[in-house]
Amino acid sequence: MAKPNPDSIWLYNPNFSLAILAAILYAILMAIQFWQTVLKHKAYYFIVVLVGACLEVGGYAARAVSIKHQNQIVSISMLLNITILVDTIVTNNDINSLHMHSSPLLLFSLLCLLQQGITS
Numbered sequence: 001m002a003k004p005n006p007d008s009i010w011l012y013n014p015n016f017s018l019a020i021l022a023a024i025l026y027a028i029l030m031a032i033q034f035w036q037t038v039l040k041h042k043a044y045y046f047i048v049v050l051v052g053a054c055l056e057v058g059g060y061a062a063r064a065v066s067i068k069h070q071n072q073i074v075s076i077s078m079l080l081n082i083t084i085l086v087d088t089i090v091t092n093n094d095i096n097s098l099h100m101h102s103s104p105l106l107l108f109s110l111l112c113l114l115q116q117g118i119t120s
Helices: 016-040 044-068 073-093 104-116
Strands: none
Touching: 016 044, 044 073, 044 104
């Protein structure tokens, strides 16, 4: 195994191609989720989870950028900020649960849409 760059923020040699592959796979899954949420079921209250999926793709893209610019603190801080946002959004939504009371962000977005009269 190759030694990491001494000027690098990373303590190991991260794999650029794996970061790109993960970003592409998450982008495909995000597109499927967009189709199901917005076009097929018109479940606009579920957009919050779609935002989390977008941030997940952005996180892997930021990881690829930080791999190419290992000596810049801005790229790693961007990656860490996106990762924290994704964790906050996705864990608050509890995707595996079908109960609305267990996901406060979904409930809040549904209430906002109901107040605007978008949902039937």
